[in-house]
Amino acid sequence: MSGRTIELVVVGAMLAGSLAAETHKDYRFNVGPKAGVSVNNPFGSVSVKPAAGNVVVINAVLYSDKVEVDNNLVGNRVEVQSHLLPGGDAESGRVDYEILVPSDASVTLHSSTGSLHAEKLHGDVTLEGAAATVDIRDISNAHVHVKTLNGPVTITNVQDGHVEVDSLSGEVTLNSVTGPLVQVISTSGGINYIGDFGDRGEYRLTSHSGNIEATVPGSTSADVSARSVRGEVHDDIPLQPKTHTWFPTNNGSAFWGTMGQATMSSTVVLRSFSGKIHLRKRNSK
């Protein structure tokens, strides 16, 4: 037997052992309209997508026998909990979930190191995790709440959302996110907004030391005020300056003005203490 063959056999045996340690479990719940789904998964990923009909389908991959899945249907609410058993740790306690829910369901996900993903829903979405990577996309007419310690947050294509993101040091990226309220608070993470700020909404992006960058198309209508206590403020877009301001708008540390049609404009507040703020125009291709 050649060395390469032995190598392949060893790798195959390891792979087989690994696969043997994994356990797949499936659960299915019939629910009513506007059901609630709550998943608490200390170690591992959770992905939620829409199902056809009023049903919640859970596919769980358990990576060892040191963890089990508890699930429960209480009223119109499905609760899922990854249970670490004695000896379980971040590796052996890992569970990855793929969950289908009715598109109008309210979803609450908690994890730590895994990724959290929700898409194509119009119920409220709450995602929370320390180092968890958060990815939310294609949500409409719903509340979107996110809390992370240092996990990066990406929110894409949220329409008519009530969006609130709190992150201590994770990078936050909002792409085509609009609604009556879009608020991001960060201590040291950067905030990147790409979109047109909708119309008649309130957009508030605040970071203590992280940079804030907003990239908008030329057709955007918004009242924009930007202010950095110790950082720089740059504005690539001509703004109609406000005639009456309550803070000084010079020295490259602040600006306040209107772009586009004032009657259709949203209110945009960009605030930082030591981070840079940059309002830039999106290049059309």
Next chain:
Amino acid sequence: MNCLELQESLATAEDGSSLGRDSERQAHLKTCPECSALVAELNLIASSAIELRAADEPSPRVWNSIEIALRQEGLIRPQRPSRSLLPSLGSRWAWARWAMPVAAAVLIAVGIYVRQTSLPVQLARDVAPHAAVPNEVSDVAIAGLNDDDLLQEAAQQSPAMQAQYTDNLRRVNQYIQDAKGVVAANPNDEEARRSLMEAYQEKAMLFELAMDRSLP
């Protein structure tokens, strides 16, 4: 005693129950409706914080997390099907799991208070820039917790994340200090007050994440 002296005396008060007992304070409070309202609000916050300890019912997720801890500590059998509905009383940090959400709630209350309270006109006229706001009532004095408690909790529950918690705590404390500085320099700046509230909100979230047994 004038408004400034009363504000300073509040900052040295150890807890809400001692507010308003001093005879000089009482005399001033009788003649100054703004300061009287201020002290009343602080007393309300302090009393509400105490009530929170009894009234704040943890979510099912907290119970689940406590059960995980009990399993890890071997205090309940691994395959026990039913959930324990009692919090751990034997664990060294059991008190912290109750105290931290209370602290978070109090910090948020302080932030809201700082935002909503407008300085008395007389105070704004008389006071030096760095002594104007009531946020000098320290977080520790109000919440009964300090940063060391948070770091010890993180070290015990999430050793892999301890450095992250330490770093983020340092950053959020700097955030609060900077926000306080701006409020002190611009006591009538509503935006500055909101920034201070947001800074407290960030710290409250850090406490919340650190005490959550389901997270590292």
